[in-house]
Amino acid sequence: MTDVPTAMSPLRRRMIDDMTLRNLSPATQRSYLHAVTKFSRYFGRSPDRLGLEDVRTFQVYLVSQGISWPALNQTVCALRFFYGVTLDRAEIPERITYARTPRKLPTILSADEVVRFLEAVPSLKARTALTTAYAAGLRASEAVSLRVCDIDSQRMVIQVRHGKGGKDRTVMLSLQLLSILRTYWRLAHPSDWLFPGRGDKPMHVQVLHAACRSATQAAGLTKKVSVHTLRHSFATHLLESGVDIRIIQVLLGHSNLSTTARYTQVATVTLAGTRSPLDRLNLGVVPPA
Numbered sequence: 001m002t003d004v005p006t007a008m009s010p011l012r013r014r015m016i017d018d019m020t021l022r023n024l025s026p027a028t029q030r031s032y033l034h035a036v037t038k039f040s041r042y043f044g045r046s047p048d049r050l051g052l053e054d055v056r057t058f059q060v061y062l063v064s065q066g067i068s069w070p071a072l073n074q075t076v077c078a079l080r081f082f083y084g085v086t087l088d089r090a091e092i093p094e095r096i097t098y099a100r101t102p103r104k105l106p107t108i109l110s111a112d113e114v115v116r117f118l119e120a121v122p123s124l125k126a127r128t129a130l131t132t133a134y135a136a137g138l139r140a141s142e143a144v145s146l147r148v149c150d151i152d153s154q155r156m157v158i159q160v161r162h163g164k165g166g167k168d169r170t171v172m173l174s175l176q177l178l179s180i181l182r183t184y185w186r187l188a189h190p191s192d193w194l195f196p197g198r199g200d201k202p203m204h205v206q207v208l209h210a211a212c213r214s215a216t217q218a219a220g221l222t223k224k225v226s227v228h229t230l231r232h233s234f235a236t237h238l239l240e241s242g243v244d245i246r247i248i249q250v251l252l253g254h255s256n257l258s259t260t261a262r263y264t265q266v267a268t269v270t271l272a273g274t275r276s277p278l279d280r281l282n283l284g285v286v287p288p289a
Helices: 010-021 026-043 052-064 069-086 111-119 124-136 140-144 175-188 205-219 227-240 245-252 257-265 268-272
Strands: 157-160 169-172
Touching: 010 026, 010 069, 026 052, 026 069, 052 069, 111 124, 111 205, 111 227, 124 140, 124 157, 124 175, 124 205, 124 227, 140 205, 140 227, 169 245, 205 227, 227 245, 227 257, 245 257
Parallel strands: none
Antiparallel strands: 157 169
């Protein structure tokens, strides 16, 4: 499965075909191929000649190198697919274990911090893309993949196409965002991709990630801010303003309500506004002598 500039191995071709038939996104396909290639190179052998014990050895190596838990589990997904689908060895995938990921609460920006952050982005295109991500709760890949025709000002909605899991969804189009997008369109004149990149491709997600890092520093924020932080903040701010959690679930494109429910743990306005049972008691401050 090593990268060969002049020819592609039959095994790599078969895995690509397997992923394409199952409609895995291009990003997922690249990730899976990278993981299996790295696995093969670690042992210096073709991956179809490696077994379960080799997988375990490779996992131990990755952990020793300080790989993040999400990245480790992405590798597990890739190897489970490779063995279970491409090699048709159904007995192996269930024995390749996932890492237990620590459940951390997401970083949330206050409304003022969102303004400071967005105003610190110097590029018109990057600022508009990040503003859109916050206004509609989009993932980075979804924001850069928007086309001009996805902005429906008649119905006041944005059509998000091929989101996570290849699913489409519709989200609200903010009046303020529509005004910002119209100003951006007059200045940048995008024709197909709303946020075009080089050639006929959309802006690369790394452009947004780089913009986040520089804007965080320029705004003087101590929190680590990413595009996903804006998405977390979108959901939390909606929850704090009283929007039903099931509507937020649909807007975010979550399949499981429990994924959305974690925002109840960081909705500080809602939490702070909840009355403690102590407030119902007539309790003296000074204890009796």
